[in-house]
Amino acid sequence: MFVLVEMTDTVRIPPWQFERKLNESIAEELNKKLANKVVYNVGLCICLYDITKLEDSYIFPGDGASHTKVHFRYVVFHPFLDExxxxxxxxxxxxxxxxxxxxxxxxxxxxxxxxxxxxxxxxxxxxxxxxxxxxxxxxxxxxxxxxxxxxxxxxxxxxxxxxxxxxxxxxxxxxxxxxxxxxxxxxxxxxxxxxxxxxxxxxxxx
Amino acid sequence: MHGKDANAALLSNFEVFQLLTDLKQQRKESGKSKQSSGQQNLNTIMYETLKYISKTPCRYQSPETVRDFLITMKGHKLTKAEKLQLLNHRPVTAVEIQLMVEESEERLTEEQIESLLQTVTSILPGDPEEQQRESPMATEDKGDQE
Missing domain, CATH: 2.40.50.140 (Nucleic acid-binding proteins)
Structure with a gap:
């Protein structure tokens, strides 16, 4: 009934979270965004499984936040047909x-x-x-x-x-x-x- | 955000149970004050999912029983999805096996279903309370490793 789905997303971390570890902040943001939500054609998202890759973080003009492209795996409720x-x-x-x-x-x-x-x-x-x-x-x-x-x-x-x-x-x-x-x-x-x-x-x- | 590979891997109820139990423990230890804000969705889904899978046989499983189960299943020529369902449901009747194994009538004889049932119930632990009631029937099982 549960599957592990590989996803990528760009996560924005506001400056007041810079004191924390990047991985922690990103994990939290991903769960905030996805947990208990249905992603179209993917299923109902339960919780983050792990982060597989973090790309370079960027800061854009006019915004103090960092933007990081993340590759991660998420636990999703999506039973297969006939289950x-x-x-x-x-x-x-x-x-x-x-x-x-x-x-x-x-x-x-x-x-x-x-x-x-x-x-x-x-x-x-x-x-x-x-x-x-x-x-x-x-x-x-x-x-x-x-x-x-x-x-x-x-x-x-x-x-x-x-x-x-x-x-x-x-x-x-x-x-x-x-x-x-x-x-x-x-x-x-x-x-x-x-x-x-x-x-x-x-x-x-x- | 996009899913790269819609069905990367199947997870057993046991794996999800373990992950959620660990995560719950971690969140409890690290203290709520700092991270609880905005995580209501995560808290809700974790609580509800744990509540559901705690009622399934996965709560009595361990990495060792799951591994032993998969090794023994090699001889039965079942698909991954079929084995996963046997693991998640721990069927105790022939009719349940017939539901979980596709075209079981052509693929399995009555004896094979019987031996499959025997393997599933002897390797995978069930509810300890219920097992005590069943025990007179299941005395053939090879010892109690727990």
Whole structure:
């Protein structure tokens, strides 16, 4: 679920930090900038792993800060496709089951990827697996807070960086809509339609 | 800022667990006053990630168990990603192995799955409390090295 990603960046260190070791200041700046952020097509950044190379630092006219090009490796949450993960059910809705890992929330298991046959219980607002046995259907509820094992089927990255207004009239009409649906920068699509997947309690022997 | 190599290397939960535990310790020792400003994001993600992976079997692993595991796995002809998942999840049932090993029905016989399960559970330590309950079944394991 975690990968080590090589990156490069130019880090600006303000003069009042010059008394400190450069490596320390840079490590801190990189974590300030990246930790708990999604980088487009890379994943959710966790923390700095190490600095592999520091290039020369420059001071530009009009700015007392130093600018250093850094090569570093960062720990990133980015599960590969088909990976098996365990999470907790955060909520259920018509769109499917929403799963959280605690540090990462944007996981959806769409209705067609649930164990079949499945139905959405409107009254309780939970998904139910209508498990067939010889004695008839047995309803297995997917309650909030339950631990769930799923397979990663797909991922979507959305570029959420701010963009300039495209055209005057479009921006006014879209503005309200955009505020309402603040899109997640990184979403995982899961599936539980295989034996062994779904709530952990469904597959324990006892 | 740009990623040079999007997937440089896979990290096991154990490696991330160790890194975060060390980092947490370092930050505690060096005192918060100087560096805590502006590091709320780092603190949040470290806390949440540690909380999640502390619940996985990686918290009972050590560099030695991971190395022993990888050496024994050489004989099983599995891909890197498959071995990583076995390491992270420490499966205890055949159905879990079938999920983590691609096309396991064609690639593995029932006996091979059984021996894989045996290897995984004997080399990788599980929750000590749960193991005590399981122990009557797992007495065949070769001694207790811990």
């Amino acid at each position: 098996i993960l365990i999470g907790e059910i955060k909520s259920c809705s018509q769109d499917g089951v929403h799963v959280s890992l605690g540090f990462f929330d944007d996981i959806v298991i769409p209705p067609e990827s649930l164990q079949q046959p499945a139905k959405f219980d409107e009254a309780e607002q939970v998904w139910v697996w209508e498990y067939e046995t010889e004695e008839g259907a047995h309803d297995l509820y997917m309650d909030i807070g339950e631990e769930i094992r799923f397979r990663v089927m797909d991922e979507t990255f959305v570029d959420t960086s701010p963009t300039g207004p495209t055209s005057a009239e479009a921006s006014t009409s879209n503005a309200t809509e955009e505020v309402q649906k603040k899109e997640a920068p990184y979403t995982l699509m899961g599936s539980i339609s295989e034996p062994g997947l779904g709530l952990l309690s469904w597959w324990t022997n006892n």
